[in-house]
Amino acid sequence: MGTTIRIARIAGIPIHIHITWLIALFLVTWTLGVGYYPNEYPNWDGYLYWAAGGGSALLLFLSVLVHELAHSLVALDKGLPLSGITLFIFGGVSAIKLEAHTPGDEFWVAVVGPVTSLALAAAFALAGDLVSGAAVLSAILRYLAFINLFLALFNLVPGFPLDGGRVLRAAAWAITGNLAKATALAAGAGHVVAFLLMAWGVFQLFSGNLLGGVWTAFIGWFLHGAAESSRQEVAVQETFRGIKVSALMEPDPEYLSPDTPVGTFVREQVLHRGRRALPICDGNGLAGIISVSDVKVLPETLWDATTVSDIMTWSPLLCVAPDAEVTEALQLLSEHQVNQLMVVDGRTLVGLITRSHILDHLQFRQELGARGNR
Ligand SMILES: [Zn+2]
Numbered sequence: 001m002g003t004t005i006r007i008a009r010i011a012g013i014p015i016h017i018h019i020t021w022l023i024a025l026f027l028v029t030w031t032l033g034v035g036y037y038p039n040e041y042p043n044w045d046g047y048l049y050w051a052a053g054g055g056s057a058l059l060l061f062l063s064v065l066v067h068e069l070a071h072s073l074v075a076l077d078k079g080l081p082l083s084g085i086t087l088f089i090f091g092g093v094s095a096i097k098l099e100a101h102t103p104g105d106e107f108w109v110a111v112v113g114p115v116t117s118l119a120l121a122a123a124f125a126l127a128g129d130l131v132s133g134a135a136v137l138s139a140i141l142r143y144l145a146f147i148n149l150f151l152a153l154f155n156l157v158p159g160f161p162l163d164g165g166r167v168l169r170a171a172a173w174a175i176t177g178n179l180a181k182a183t184a185l186a187a188g189a190g191h192v193v194a195f196l197l198m199a200w201g202v203f204q205l206f207s208g209n210l211l212g213g214v215w216t217a218f219i220g221w222f223l224h225g226a227a228e229s230s231r232q233e234v235a236v237q238e239t240f241r242g243i244k245v246s247a248l249m250e251p252d253p254e255y256l257s258p259d260t261p262v263g264t265f266v267r268e269q270v271l272h273r274g275r276r277a278l279p280i281c282d283g284n285g286l287a288g289i290i291s292v293s294d295v296k297v298l299p300e301t302l303w304d305a306t307t308v309s310d311i312m313t314w315s316p317l318l319c320v321a322p323d324a325e326v327t328e329a330l331q332l333l334s335e336h337q338v339n340q341l342m343v344v345d346g347r348t349l350v351g352l353i354t355r356s357h358i359l360d361h362l363q364f365r366q367e368l369g370a371r372g373n374r
Pocket residue numbers: 067068071113114155163
């Protein structure tokens with residue numbers, strides 16, 4: 001998701017901050033520092049409004065992080081691998097790499113987030129009462145109690161991919177036994193919620209609440225996109241369910257020997273035949289892969305003096321077994337942002353699978369499906 005900075009690792013889960021998070025931090029500080037706190041507490045010294053605004057904004061994002069950590073920890077407990085948590089302009093996301101195995105798992109992973117926010121709201125309210133002598137601190141804690149309650153309730157709205165939408169999906173999945181249908185239903189509800197938010201944002205805009213209106217409309221727009229991409233993702237997974245890599249790969253692919261000059265690879269394969277990558281094999285089997293992006297870092301004057309084995313990439317992560325599911329290959333392709341994977345049986349290269357092989361198949365299946373529906 002664009003430019004992110006890793007700030008910490010909690011319980012083995014990498015925590016990232018997206019660049020837009022800084023915008024959100026500023027906007028929340030500003031809204032609270034010039035709007036909320038001066039309106040609610042008109043008698044403070046001027047600088048205290050900004051201090052309270054900044055402190056509240058940081059604690060708000062810490063609350064969002066705790067909410068996401070709750071999702072992530074339950075996901076790990078249910079055996080669902082994670083790539084981490086990212087905080088960005090609209091809050092946080094836990095990137096869970098696989099769909100839940102059962103509706104029950106999906107339910108628990110989803111519901112723990114709002115439950116955590118409710119618990120935080122109660123804890124902040126209690127703490128606010130305990131320090132009621134300290135006016136500013138108590139005001140900050142009360143604001144956090146309110147905002148965590150709001151987060152809990154907002155996330156329970158039953159539109160996918162909000163937590164409430166996931167609960168709805170889990171219920172529909174349990175009833176129909178069909179994940180794709182359940183996702184379509186929950187994503188449909190997500191679209192309704194998204195459009196209502198956008199409409200409300202526009203209404204606010206025309207009633208003179210510029211920032212609130214734009215903010216609401218953007219959250220609606222973001223939810224709309226997220227609902228759509230989740231629906232498509234599940235549709236793709238359903239299309240490829242049970243299909244093995246070996247069925248879609250290019251078998252017996254061409255390969256280069258390790259001592260091939262880079263210049264030969266560029267002239268004969270890239271320019272002449274339009275190939276973007278080729279595996280490299282030596283006497284023992286697969287040694288690596290060379291692609292156009294490996295060549296890009298090498299000055300052209302060195303192309304003929306350098307062999308492909310000098311600049312090839314080797315990573316077991318760029319290999320997939322022939323009997324792996326195609327969805328696993330898709331996941332590797334997008335995770336490592338590459339266009340092809342080598343299909344390897346032990347150390348023997350048996351094929352090459354590319355994004356375009358998979359997409360062609362997807363298109364073919366969708367055309368067949370579309371015809372079948374008529
Ligand atoms: Zn959540």
